[in-house]
Amino acid sequence: ADNFLIRGTPYNRGSILKMLLASGVQEVGDPTQCHAVAIDARAPKFDGGIITRHDSVVFGIVVNNRALRFYDEGEDIWPKRYAIWGRLVAAQPDQIAYIIFDASSRNSFMPTLFPPIEAGSIGGLASKCDLDPNALEKTVADFNAAVRPGTFDANILDDCRTEGLTPPKTHWARRIETPPYYAYPVRPGITFTYLGTRVNKQARMVMKDGKPAANMFAAGEIMAGNVLGQGYAAGVGMTIGSVFGRIAGREAAQHARN
Template identity: 75%
Template sequence: MTAENDIPEHPVAYDVVVAGGGNAALCAAIAARHAGASVLVLEAASKFYRGGNTRHTRNMRCAHDAATATLSGPYTEDEFWDDLLRVTEGQTNEQLARMMIRESKEMLDWIVEQGVRFQPSLGGTLSLGRTNSFFLGGGRAMLNALYLTAARLGVDVLYEAEVVGLDIDSDRFRAAIIRQRDGTTRIRGKALVAAAGGFESNIDRLVEGWGEIARNFLIRGTPNNRGTVLDMLLGAGVDSIGDPTQCHAVAIDARAPKYDGGIITRLDCVVFGIVVNKHAMRFYDEGEDVWPKRYAIWGRLVAAQPDQIAYIVFDAKSANLFMPSLYPAIEAASVAELAGKLGLDPDRLSGTVAEFNAAVRDGSFNPDILDDCRTENLTPPKSHWARRIDTGPYYAYPVRPGITFTYLGVRVDHDARMMMKAGGSAQNMYAAGEIMAGNVLGRGYAAGIGMTIGSVFGRIAGRGAARHAAQ
């Protein structure tokens, strides 16, 4: 858009203006400041709620060649690539993805240099002790460390500063128009880094792609990611990438709030039981693969079920094998009683459990590997971790699709510069994090990759923006 003449100018012009306040934004801001640029971060949320979805994270996935004090073994670039290729089913930009993986090896040291600390993974956290580094104190502690470093370096931050307009001339950013409590201001900058997230909290926008079923979705993260910056960029001629219906969607506790339930509402017990819909029927292989590579398909699976609701059913043998939800599991002395508490048909649920139990073939149960406990002559099968549900008390969690972030975003090049529909890359506009995640994630997800995308491309974008500003 073109700025209106009557919008007052901010008294300071910056080398780099960063739209967003989460991990990607802060990595970009810090990298740009290290490179000598003056930097302003525009965060739409208040200081308490700063950080977008990063507040709800707890780990990041990075390649590394050897075990460390907090990682139990090596995770090579090739293994990372194989994992990404598998979960995306090939829908990824290989050049950018391999660059991200290669750069991720440096991030563990770089992020520590910015004040972030790691800890060994906790028990029941998706078996990620070798591949993913867990933040000491979780995502909020990680954010606080980055903000502290940014402040020490001289990065300016404006809170409750919503970007409501972008002054873009062809492929060149000139200024951001922001709205705060005391009015609207135009802030000039030599370069822009867009790190303002996707559009997952814009329910009407989700409905455009998914239909009315999207009104039953829960949003795991911030209510501020409404896609406004994304829409401005696309409207200004930036090229798009990704499918509006592809997203990071997991099964979360159906009792969670509409927004901001975070990671404590996620359910990681699918592999230890069975999942049924409102008709008490199973609909997918709960033990298809190790959980870190499959947990993010369950939001989409539940979205396809009647009324977008499902129930994870398990028994006492599995009750202590996973991190529980914020809400207690629903408990009963029998499967039929459990069905009644869930509002399901008791005969149907009892029949589904009995059919499953009869198909189980015993093996050596091991929650940490692809074990040999499976079913036979059952549709859908359960390929691993199949154990009879026969030991009371019996438990269940109701689940709905929980949307973390969307994949439709801006297309970028290897310097994290936005690419234009008319061809070529923008002069001075860069992107990092969820707003460009579709370049790497065409579909699917593996735990911790979102933080990898944010930190790696954030650092690349910040450095690139600072270089442009210095020219």
């Protein structure tokens, strides 16, 4: 994880979670799963903010540093898929990838802090990204040849797709052929993992013996593994914090009064 970027503070190192688990609180969640997004590779190590997150994946293709595609960029609507791209990039060589698109998509998504790398040709773009020009030209040419006609609509699962290409792009596939060409270098940006403390319906922490803690409650990311298994949909983290925060606050106040 040397190339991971951390979306939050450098001071949140999981020490509270470690202490709770070591003190007998029951753990929950898959430690291999996490909320991780594609962050601009030029962003700072910590606290880059949402302005370093890239939402342009569905408008182009994503390649690794071998200039090869590795996942379906149009698998599902973006709010249901943006939080898997950090993990996907993390599995690539040197944990870096490049979002490639052309002038037709330049103004189709929320701009980020860093401008895209720009070139007048695919080969020129590859050189600026330290990619093999021949390899990227082939990847783009193969992709373009596989694109089938359709009616492009970024707001629905449209019928713009590839055929005979592995991996496919099942929606929003358009030929990359209008210069100038652009690239964003991205790395994994981790928000939180799904490992946390188990709680009951009253947001009270559950101990390893299965009994609820006498006076410990949890809400938010530290107990998100009670809800999240795999995948993520936009806003779920804030919903977990809001709902269980209200429950935990109410129950803690009632405990204090008693």
